[in-house]
Amino acid sequence: MPDDVVEVLFTEDQIRTRVQDLAHRISEDYKDRRLVLVSILRGSVFFATDLARQIELPLSMDFLSISSYGEGSEGVVRITKDLEENIAGKDVLVIEDIIDTGFTLKYLLRTLGGRNPKSLEVCTLLDRRARRIIDLELKYVGFEIPDKFVIGYGLDYRQRYRNLPYIGVVKP
Ligand code: IMP
Ligand code: MG
DSSP states (O other): OOTTEEEEEEOHHHHHHHHHHHHHHHHHHTTTSOEEEEEEETTTHHHHHHHHHHOOSOOEEEEEEEEEOOTTOTTOEEEEEOOSSOOTTSEEEEEEEEESSSHHHHHHHHHHHTTOOSEEEEEEEEEOGGGOOSOOOOSEEEEEOOSSOEEBTTBOBTTBSTTOSSEEEEOO
């Protein structure tokens, strides 16, 4: 474990089990529908690919990249890489790494909702409710976490730690 990781919140095994549970539920809920997984770059990539492998349905995957304008500009989000696929009439499931204040997701849902998908839901690996400002409905949540900055399994601190197989807390 790197020196500056002070705590492991979820082990590789715990994550695998939880991802399987979510994938089972999704496989039931999306039977006979046109499922599109929209993975938000870069944080959700590890989660999205593991989840997709466990979903026993035909599906497509697409990727969206956004950037937000730093502190004090909450809610100002810009698409830096858009979807390739037309989502009109399809059942879109947004895959996120973590929902914190909710500003990013609110923007995403508004933008994607405007493209007339048949349905639009959210699957997030982590939910940090203590810091939520925008109230949003999250259909699938992997784990609720305390008010600590987390890294690993896709999540970064200044672009580091994404490749750790577990989710941990770094020294502030
Ligand atoms: P929100 O708009 O405040 O909900 O911010 C969500 C985004 O901030 C996530 O998609 C992450 O990219 C990033 N983020 C928030 N908290 C953490 C964290 O603890 N570790 C790594 N990234 C985080
Ligand atoms: Mg993110």
